[in-house]
Amino acid sequence: MRWIVALALALAAGLGSLYGLTDGFAVLTAEDARRQDVAQHPRAIPATAVLAEDGRVLDLRQDLRRDGRVAIINFFYTRCLSLCLAQGSLTERLQQAIVARGLQDRIRLISISFDARDRAPDLTRYAARMGAESGLWQFLSFTQAAQRDAALALFGITVVPAPLGEFEHNAAFHIVTPDGRLARILDLDDPGLALTAAETLSGRAAEPAPQGEGTP
Numbered sequence: 001m002r003w004i005v006a007l008a009l010a011l012a013a014g015l016g017s018l019y020g021l022t023d024g025f026a027v028l029t030a031e032d033a034r035r036q037d038v039a040q041h042p043r044a045i046p047a048t049a050v051l052a053e054d055g056r057v058l059d060l061r062q063d064l065r066r067d068g069r070v071a072i073i074n075f076f077y078t079r080c081l082s083l084c085l086a087q088g089s090l091t092e093r094l095q096q097a098i099v100a101r102g103l104q105d106r107i108r109l110i111s112i113s114f115d116a117r118d119r120a121p122d123l124t125r126y127a128a129r130m131g132a133e134s135g136l137w138q139f140l141s142f143t144q145a146a147q148r149d150a151a152l153a154l155f156g157i158t159v160v161p162a163p164l165g166e167f168e169h170n171a172a173f174h175i176v177t178p179d180g181r182l183a184r185i186l187d188l189d190d191p192g193l194a195l196t197a198a199e200t201l202s203g204r205a206a207e208p209a210p211q212g213e214g215t216p
Contacts (some may be wrong), residue, residue: 077115
């Protein structure tokens with residue numbers, strides 16, 4: 001009988017610790033915890049210079065503010081023949097859904113290459129290959145290694161060099177608000193959820209700020 005009581009107490013203590021560590025069983029992995037924290041406390045993206053398809057160098061944060069739309073961002077490289085192609089196909093479906101729902105003025109798509117070899121002509125060819133609509137789906141690449149590393153760390157993208165000049169990397173849909181804050185991270189296998197999250201955030205972004213409040 002005593003061992004049953006001891007076992008019950010041990011289980012209760014273990015569950016209590018797990019409850020605390022997982023924020024009430026809400027998160028079970030480090031990545032889940034990070035995503036939940038991002039949703040609760042959106043993170044400002046760092047200053048990042050990016051190369052556009054037309055050869056211009058842009059400041060990503062300034063471009064987001066100037067554009068004014070919520071962005072769904074993902075990361076890729078043009079020579080990728082596996083995950084990036086699947087991700088591109090899912091993003092193309094998002095593009096179709098945005099157009100079908102008339103959300104072009106509220107939501108945009110951005111794909112950013114982390115491969116230093118990807119220049120403007122590579123981005124242009126890849127955009128055509130993906131069926132990207134100009135003004136809705138933009139392709140960019142980093143111009144500075146240090147800024148690339150800082151941005152990838154913020155977004156939670158891990159890139160590991162592989163043989164033959166390829167890379168192993170993870171992927172997700174990242175929802176970024178016009179003020180340059182990473183607000184949500186969602187799995188690739190649910191583009192519909194990513195679109196819903198972006199639409200919700202775009203509605204909030206369109207709401208006028210209460211009197212006395214400035215732009216963060």
